[in-house]
Every structure is written in C-alpha cells, then in structure tokens.
Amino acid sequence: MRLIISGGGTGGHIYPAITIAREVAKLTDDCEILFIGTKQGLEADIIPKEGFNFSTIEVRGLERRISWQNIRTLFSTAGSVWSSAKIIKRFKPDVVIGTGGYVCGPVLLAASLLKIPTMIQEQNVIPGITNKILSRFVDKIAVGYQEAERYFGRYKPEQIVFTGNPIRPEVMSAARNEGQAALGLDPNKLTLLVVGGSRGARSINNAMFDVYKHFNRSPRIQILHVTGQSEYNSIVGNIKQSGIDLSSDGNIIIKPYLYNMPLALAAADLAIFRAGAVGLAELTARGIPAILIPYPYAAENHQEFNARVLETYGAAKVFPDKELTGAKLANTIENLIDNPAVLLDMAGKSRGLGRPQAAEAIARLALSLVKLQSK
Structure with a gap:
C-alpha cells in the first residue's frame, strides 16, 4: 500500500493528515507514506519530526478577490x-x-488527471476555496459536518461521505x-x-480577568x-497586580x-x-460542554x-x-455550574455529536477506493 497525503499551512490541516496517515498504516500491511507540502508552511517543520517522508512543491494561495496577484498565481499553478x-x-x-490548504490543489489535480484514486477531507462546515474547486475532480469527499454537504457545488450523492473529523487516539485513551x-x-x-x-486569543484572555x-x-x-506563549507573562503580571495569589489561592492554574x-x-468538565474544527472534534469526542467564542477573522467566518x-x-x-465581555463570561459559567442538570445535558449532547472513530472511517474510505481501482 502506497499513500500520498497533502495538507498544509495550518495545524488544522496538518494534524488531521497525520492522524489519517497513521490510521491507514494501522489498517494495512507494509504501508509507505509520502507527504507533499511547501517549504514555507508549518508542515515543513512538523511532518519530518513526525517521522514521515516529505516532498515539497512551489505553490501560492489564491486571494479571495480579483487581483493581478491571482492572475500570476494561476499561471504558476x-x-x-x-x-x-x-x-x-x-x-x-x-x-x-488532501486535508486542506492551497498545497492540496495541484497535488490532487495532478493525481486526478493521472487517474489515481483521490479523496479530500473537509473539516469545516464552510469548505475552503481549494476543496470547493477540487470537489469537481476527486472521487470522494469526507466531511467533518453533515451541514457541509450543501456548500459543495455539483457532486454525485455517493461522492460525499459524512465521517466526522479525525482526532488523535490519545484524546480518547487519556484517563481523567x-x-x-x-x-x-x-x-x-x-x-x-x-x-x-x-497562540492564545487576546479577547478571551482579557475577558478571563x-x-x-x-x-x-x-x-x-x-x-x-x-494563554498562549506571547501573552503569558503579561497575564500573570496583571493577575498579581490585581491581588490574586496564584501560588496560594489554589484554584487558578495559568499555562x-x-x-x-x-x-x-x-x-x-467545561471548556x-x-x-x-479539530478542537471541536476533540471536545465532542470527549463529550465536554463548551462556551465557544469563534475567531472572527477566519476565512468565510467558518468558525x-x-x-x-x-x-x-x-x-x-x-x-x-x-460581544464577549468578562461579566458575560463569568455569569454564563456561574449559571452552568449552578445547574448541573443543564451541564450534564450539554455533555450528553456533545458526546452525541462526537465521532471518535472518524480517522478509521476516513482511512477505510480511502482503502475502499484502492480496492475499487484494482477490480
């Protein structure tokens, strides 16, 4: 079994790729895996450290508007x-x-043109621009949310499979x-x-005071x-100035x-x-109720x-x-811990959304394409 997997730019594309690759290796004998990414992306640092073979191509992402840069990018594609x-x-x-990021575009397109079985995995409800384009060429689309299906353009009903998003096996094996x-x-x-x-989130960090x-x-x-590395020292300093003694007060731990x-x-018990998408997949797999503050500048507001x-x-x-304020956040937490039945109900509904076996489902879907090709 020989697998190429491509995903890059952010950890949200890279870590699912690693999880899927390891699951495929677990389900097959003598599996050889090659990652394809860029020299500039996080994948160039992360993938070799994870012990996988790694090749690079030169590619740029498209801007989300008409520009001369996009015209140059199209020529270089x-x-x-x-x-x-x-x-x-x-x-x-x-x-x-492909697990997302612009590096997937040329890799999956080339594989499709060479008649090799192809699949993309879309983590978010709103698909990225690369996956939207690739959906017209690939054999299968594994989606993390059922709600994502309607955001793809033309596709055959059997082309899209709701698998959930892959999570690390340690998420489920860790004991309380x-x-x-x-x-x-x-x-x-x-x-x-x-x-x-x-890297932390300043609005959340500020509200936490x-x-x-x-x-x-x-x-x-x-x-x-x-807190994230960049804000840790200032947050700890402000906490001390406010009179909270982290060493003796006993119920606040800052990392x-x-x-x-x-x-x-x-x-x-609450997050x-x-x-x-990856963070939410881990929360729901463990059945953890959550207060969510979506990142407002995510592409297409997908968070x-x-x-x-x-x-x-x-x-x-x-x-x-x-709309986030410290008072609103504190009041919401207070209301939840004052109502354990509500918290328990949220936990059950979170667990109901969880897909802890998503990586295996995606790996088996990829293997089914190989078997189909060999017939």
Whole structure:
C-alpha cells in the first residue's frame, strides 16, 4: 500500500493528515507514506519530526478577490501541477488524500488527471476555496459536518461521505484521574479548561480577568487557562497586580502552552474554546460542554458556522467575539455550574455529536477506493 497525503499551512490541516496517515498504516500491511507540502508552511517543520517522508512543491494561495496577484498565481499553478505529477509518477501511490490548504490543489489535480484514486477531507462546515474547486475532480469527499454537504457545488450523492473529523487516539485513551494528577487538579472541583489556540486569543484572555475575580478561591471550581506563549507573562503580571495569589489561592492554574492537551481534555468538565474544527472534534469526542467564542477573522467566518452547529444541538453556548465581555463570561459559567442538570445535558449532547472513530472511517474510505481501482 502506497499513500500520498497533502495538507498544509495550518495545524488544522496538518494534524488531521497525520492522524489519517497513521490510521491507514494501522489498517494495512507494509504501508509507505509520502507527504507533499511547501517549504514555507508549518508542515515543513512538523511532518519530518513526525517521522514521515516529505516532498515539497512551489505553490501560492489564491486571494479571495480579483487581483493581478491571482492572475500570476494561476499561471504558476501549471508548474505546481507538473511538479506534483512528477512526484506522483515517481512514488506510484495507490491513493492520494488532501486535508486542506492551497498545497492540496495541484497535488490532487495532478493525481486526478493521472487517474489515481483521490479523496479530500473537509473539516469545516464552510469548505475552503481549494476543496470547493477540487470537489469537481476527486472521487470522494469526507466531511467533518453533515451541514457541509450543501456548500459543495455539483457532486454525485455517493461522492460525499459524512465521517466526522479525525482526532488523535490519545484524546480518547487519556484517563481523567491521570489528567488531574499530571496537571495538579483537585478531583473534587469542577474543572474549567480555557484554550484560545496555540497562540492564545487576546479577547478571551482579557475577558478571563473578570472570571478570575469572580471565582478566585471558589471551593466549587478550578480554572486551567492556556494563554498562549506571547501573552503569558503579561497575564500573570496583571493577575498579581490585581491581588490574586496564584501560588496560594489554589484554584487558578495559568499555562503558556500545554504539550499534552489530551490529559487536559480528560480532566475537563467545561471548556472555553475558539471553534476550529479539530478542537471541536476533540471536545465532542470527549463529550465536554463548551462556551465557544469563534475567531472572527477566519476565512468565510467558518468558525462561527462550526460553533453554531454545536449550539443548535444544545452542546455549546456561543458568543461572537465582538460581544464577549468578562461579566458575560463569568455569569454564563456561574449559571452552568449552578445547574448541573443543564451541564450534564450539554455533555450528553456533545458526546452525541462526537465521532471518535472518524480517522478509521476516513482511512477505510480511502482503502475502499484502492480496492475499487484494482477490480
């Protein structure tokens, strides 16, 4: 079995690709995997460290408006398709999978033209521009949300498969007591996990000061707040100036970054998150109720669409970023922990949306294309 997988630009495209690749390898004998990305993207750093072979092509993303740069980009895309085709012919894959980002465009297009089975995986409710274009060429589209289907253009009903979004296996294998012990959490208190993404989220971080003041020394709740590296020092400094003693007050833990998020998720009873597709997939797989503040500058505002799905099913409360205040956040948390039945109901509805086996479903879908091709 030989697999090419392409996805890049952001962790939201790269980590699902890694998870899918490992699942395919687990389901097949003697699997050889090649990632294709760009030299400039995060994938150039992450993929080799994960132990996978990695090739690069030169490609630029399209701007979301008519411009001379887009015209130049379109001319250069032909070269990217040619480069991709050369890599594909040399590697001879049985199937090619794209997980998003503009690097997927020429790779999947070249594979399709060479009559190799192809599949894209779309994580968000609103598909990215690359996946919208590729949907006209690929054999299968695996979607993370059922609601995404209507945003693709012309497609055959059997072409789109609702699989959910792939999550790391550690998310499900991490134990609650293990997470509590590793992070210094009190097992007798409700745990609020606050994460704004790997680089943090300033609006969430700022709103949290009112939350600290409201719940400081509370015997009911403890807060684990991941601020992001760039804001950690200023936040800790402001907390000290406000008179909160992190070392002795006992229920507020501030971290710049968490290297083992699965342990934090295992310990969490309630979460405050942005609404990236991977983060939401992990929350729902664990059945964690959430307060979601979508990133307002995401392409096509896709984070709000992701968040509204959870809200519609009763698994989350959603606040647009511009409407977020510390008082509103503190009051919402207070109302939820004062009503454990509501929190429990949200947890059940979150778990009902979870797709912990999504990676396996996507891997099996890719393998079915290989079997179909060999008939």
